[in-house]
Amino acid sequence: MEMKFENPFGADKKRPYIIAGPCSAETEEQVLGIAHELKDQNIDLYRAGIWKPRTKPGSFEGVGALGLKWLRRVKEETGLKVTTEVANRVHVDECLYHDIDVLWIGARTTVNPFSVQDIADALEGVDIPVMVKNPINADLKLWIGGIERLYKAGITKIAAIHRGFSSFGETNYRNAPTWQIPIELKRQFPDLLIINDNSHICGRRDILKDVAQVAMDLNFDGLMTEVHNNPDKAWSDAAQQITPKVFGQLVSDLVIREKGGTSVDQSDLAVLRSKIDVLDDELLRILDDRMKLAEEIGVYKKANNISILQPERWNAILEKSEKKATNLGLSVEFINKLFRSVHQESINHQEEIMK
Known part of the structure; x- marks a missing residue:
């Protein structure tokens, strides 16, 4: 299927597009506090998980629709655009009601065509950008299939999020980057923006910068990083989150190379x-x-x-x-x-x- 995508971030700009914010919205104070610390860092989207798909029951599964009101306050107070994850039609309806700017589909949802189709059906006729994370397993066709379902529903402002793939045994990563899969996705769809989720690839803070730099060297279009004002006390994924200050330094240290052509810096x-x-x-x-x-x-x-x-x-x-x-x-x-x-x-x- 031939697909032509629009930029989900609006006006084109020099790379990278930056998405940052906490893994989970925990309290109104936490959500607003982090947003105010990030508002002057030139980020393109403020992210926060409202519904959290957890591996085991009993873990913190998000504050639910209440958190969408906090994201709306973020927009009002900081001017930042906001995004959150959706996994079904109900989530979509709640986000549209609360004027969320961009939606993303998580890895556990992308892996299920029924769930993606449910979201696509709910979005038919709606002009809203959607980002699609790769499925948990290393299946490029499944990733493309999820994107196609949204495209057929009339969504053209689409980006892909590379968050790595589950693998058996111990590795240096929480989710193996398996870079050749997003590289092949970009080869097949050159105008599809691909964002690197270094937080979920790494699973820990000490290699976040290294993975982000590899993504930039491979001409990825942006970065999605989990940022918390008190990472060690985060209610979910504490080990992979960093403070706004550390995040600001990470972004400023990135070497951004020009796409294509030749240049003196090789x-x-x-x-x-x-x-x-x-x-x-x-x-x-x-x-x-x-x-x-x-x-x-x-x-x-x-x-x-x-x-x-x-x-x-x-x-x-x-x-x-x-x-x-x-x-x-x-x-x-x-x-x-x-x-x-x-x-x-x-x-x-x-x-x-x-x-």
């Missing part, structure tokens, strides 16, 4: 190197996962008195890898050296367990 080269850095990080994570599996195999071998080296298995791995290398245009010599090194490291890990 911005194109920097973008390519950023992509290499992202893939290197992913390679290291995969190697770490492989070594953990090798250790589990070592435990099994020790318990069952099996020797570490299994020549038939090792020969099969080498043969299969060399065939794949040829098909992929990689040199057999390189793959041979790589897999021999990986195999030796696996043996080292298993020898430690055997001891």
